[in-house]
Each structure stands twice: as structure tokens, then as C-alpha cells.
Amino acid sequence: xxxxxxxxxxxxxxxxxxxxxxxxxxxxxxxxxxxxxxxxxxxxxxxxxxxxxxxxxxxxxxxxxxxxxxxxxxxxxxxxxxxxxxxxxxxxxxxxxxxxxxxxxxxxxxxxxxxxxxxxxxxxxxxxxxxxxxxxxxxxxxxxxxxxxxxxxxxxxxxxxxxxxxxxxxxxxxxxxxxxxxxxxxx
Numbered sequence: 539x540x541x542x543x544x545x546x547x548x549x550x551x552x553x554x555x556x557x558x559x560x561x562x563x564x565x566x567x568x569x570x571x572x573x574x575x576x577x578x579x580x581x582x583x584x585x586x587x588x589x590x591x592x593x594x595x596x597x598x599x600x601x602x603x604x605x606x607x608x609x610x611x612x613x614x615x616x617x618x619x620x621x622x623x624x625x626x627x628x629x630x631x632x633x634x635x636x637x638x639x640x641x642x643x644x645x646x647x648x649x650x651x652x653x654x655x656x657x658x659x660x661x662x663x664x665x666x667x668x669x670x671x672x673x674x675x676x677x678x679x680x681x682x683x684x685x686x687x688x689x690x691x692x693x694x695x696x697x698x699x700x701x702x703x704x705x706x707x708x709x710x711x712x713x714x715x716x717x718x719x720x721x722x723x724x725x
Contacts, residue, residue: 630676669693
């Protein structure tokens with residue numbers, strides 16, 4: 539019987555988690571919102587310790603109604619399990635797609651969509667799109683956040699792009715000169 543290669547298990551250092559108030563999201567949702575992240579790096583290359591979990595629980599108990607979130611790489615199942623043990627739940631998984639520019643995709647649509655920088659006359663239409671078109675965002679998928687609040691988050695997010703408070707650029711997709719979508723660029 540041939541023996542296969544068994545990869546060495548990754549080892550991760552322990553690190554203290556950080557709990558940072560998300561002022562913007564707290565303002566939009568009307569209650570305290572906190573981001574939980576690793577203390578030493580933003581990419582969860584460390585292991586969550588029991589003391590970290592106790593810190594999260596005691597923080598929440600002191601504040602009462604509050605919302606906590608963490609962005610964890612899909613490969614860090616150990617971190618997902620640890621955070622799940624203190625009430626976190628997976629509500630969204632991000633997927634990144636890439637395409638080589640030389641590859642052409644076939645299209646059955648005969649409609650032309652133009653993408654250009656947004657202009658003031660398009661602001662309200664794009665805000666309406668932002669506040670009514672999302673279904674699968676982390677806010678819309680979370681059963682603890684009412685749909686109206688999730689829609690308000692998306693509207694406020696795009697309003698911050700329009701007001702120059704977030705992102706690098708806001709582009710609008712136009713069909714027959716009417717806004718039908720947007721692209722919010724964050725470099």
C-alpha cells in the first residue's frame with residue numbers, strides 16, 4: 539500500500555482580539571456595532587484563545603443590545619468555530635472572481651449598458667437602487683437585522699461615496715441613459 543503525502547498542519551500564534559466600535563454602522567443601525575479582529579494582524583493568522591472569547595462575551599454583557607461582526611478567511615474554520623461558540627453565525631461568504639482581459643464572454647443581451655462616472659442628476663436614482671436591490675449582503679442575510687435597516691445601510695454606504703467620505707470613485711451603469719446599477723470603487 540502506497541502512503542500519500544500528509545501536509546504539515548499549519549500552526550498559528552495566539553493573539554489577543556480587538557473589539558473596535560464601528561461608528562458609521564452604529565449611526566446607521568441606531569445601536570452599538572463592533573468589529574472583532576485579531577490584535578496582531580488583520581488577516582487572522584492567529585488562533586483565538588479562550589480569554590478572547592471571554593472578552594467578547596463580557597463586552598457584550600456590559601453593553602446589552604449590540605451587534606458584533608468579524609471578517610474571517612474561509613480557510614480559518616478554527617476561528618469560525620471559536621467565534622460560533624460565543625454566538626457568531628456565518629451570514630455571508632465573499633467570492634472573488636478574476637478574468638483575463640483577453641477572454642471574451644458571449645452575451646445574449648442585445649442591450650447596451652454604458653458605465654461612466656456618476657453625475658449629480660443621477661444621485662437619487664443610484665441611492666434608490668442601493669436601498670432596494672440587495673438581497674444577499676451580509677446585512678440582508680442576517681436574521682437579526684430588519685430588512686429596512688439593511689436597506690438603510692446600503693443607502694448610507696452609497697451616500698458616503700456621493701459625499702466623498704468613502705471610496706475612490708462611484709460609477710453608474712446606464713441603459714437608455716437611465717441608471718440601472720452602480721460600481722463603488724474602493725482601492
